[in-house]
Amino acid sequence: SVKRNWSINDFEVGRPLGKGKFGRVYIARETKTKYIVALKVIFKEQIEKYKLLHQLKREMTIQTSLHHPHVLRLYGWFHDAERIFLILEYAHGGELYGELQRSGHFSEQKAATYIASLTHALAYCHEKHVIHRDIKPENLLLDHEGRLKIADFGWSVQSTNKRRTMCGTLDYLAPEMVENRPHDYAVDNWTLGVLCYEFLYGSPPFEADGQADTFRRIMKVDLAFPSTPQVSAEAKDLITLLLVKDSAKRLSLEKILEHPWIVLNADPNLICPK
Numbered sequence: 001s002v003k004r005n006w007s008i009n010d011f012e013v014g015r016p017l018g019k020g021k022f023g024r025v026y027i028a029r030e031t032k033t034k035y036i037v038a039l040k041v042i043f044k045e046q047i048e049k050y051k052l053l054h055q056l057k058r059e060m061t062i063q064t065s066l067h068h069p070h071v072l073r074l075y076g077w078f079h080d081a082e083r084i085f086l087i088l089e090y091a092h093g094g095e096l097y098g099e100l101q102r103s104g105h106f107s108e109q110k111a112a113t114y115i116a117s118l119t120h121a122l123a124y125c126h127e128k129h130v131i132h133r134d135i136k137p138e139n140l141l142l143d144h145e146g147r148l149k150i151a152d153f154g155w156s157v158q159s160t161n162k163r164r165t166m167c168g169t170l171d172y173l174a175p176e177m178v179e180n181r182p183h184d185y186a187v188d189n190w191t192l193g194v195l196c197y198e199f200l201y202g203s204p205p206f207e208a209d210g211q212a213d214t215f216r217r218i219m220k221v222d223l224a225f226p227s228t229p230q231v232s233a234e235a236k237d238l239i240t241l242l243l244v245k246d247s248a249k250r251l252s253l254e255k256i257l258e259h260p261w262i263v264l265n266a267d268p269n270l271i272c273p274k
C-alpha cells in the first residue's frame, strides 16, 4: 500500500534501536495495518547545518528505487517542522556487527553465505548504476531468518559516467578512495574482500592504531593472514583476488559467485540459520 501523505500520527513509536549521525532510529508500528517498521528520525537543523540535504535526498531517491531481498527497503518518508522521518523496513535480527562481536568470527559457511548475499545485492545495485561505497558491518542488518540486508545508503551515489571523489570510513576504503582519486564500482569489490577477511578473522585486514598507519597499510595492500583462527586456502584465495590495488584487476562480482570457496560454502538459499 503505497500511501502518499504519511504523518507521525500513523505510527505508534517504540524503543530507540540506535543512534545515527543525524538522529535516532526507532521501532514503530503503523496503526491501521499493525505493520512493524523502523522509523529513522533526522533533524532538519542538523541537515541544514552540515549542508547534507542534497545527499539525504540522493540517499532517499536511491533507496526507494532499490527493490532486492538483500537491500533494506525504504517504504516512504514524511516531515514536520523540525524533523524528516524515513519509513524503513524493520530487520528483526539486528546488526550483523553485533553478531560478529558476540561470536568473535564467523564460520566459513556463514561468512561465505553473507559474502554471496552481498555480492548479489551489489550486482543488483551496480545494474542500477548505484555504487554503495560504504559497505561495513555497521551498515548490515539481519532479518528474522538470518538473511543479510544492506542498510544506510547515506554514502552511496547514483554513478553517472562522471568519476567520483569523496570521503568514506577508514578500514573499508579502497586505495583509489584513500588517494581521493576518481573511483568506480570496483570500490565495492575491494570492500567485499575487506569484509570477507573481517568475517573470518574478526577484525579488518588493515587495522592499525592511527589513521596514517591504516592508510599506509591499504596503499601497500599490506595483507597478512593470522595463523588462528584456521581459515581455508580457498577463502584466502578469494580475499587475495579482491584486495588488489589495481581496481581493474579485482575479481568481478560474477566471478566471486563462481569462486570455489563460495560454491563450496555458501548456503544455496543465502540464509544463515542462527
Ligand SMILES: Cc1cc(Nc2nc(/C=C/c3ccccc3)nc3cc(N4CCN(C)CC4)ccc23)n[nH]1
Binding pocket: 017, 018, 019, 020, 024, 025, 038, 088, 089, 090, 091, 092, 093, 094, 095, 141, 151
Ligand atoms: C533501520 C532498521 C534497523 C532495524 N533493526 C534493528 N536495528 C538495530 C540498530 C539500529 C541502529 C540504527 C542507527 C544507528 C545504530 C544502530 N538494532 C536492532 C536490534 C534488534 N534486537 C533483536 C535481536 N537481538 C539479537 C539483538 C537486538 C533487532 C533489530 C534491530 N531494522 N531496520
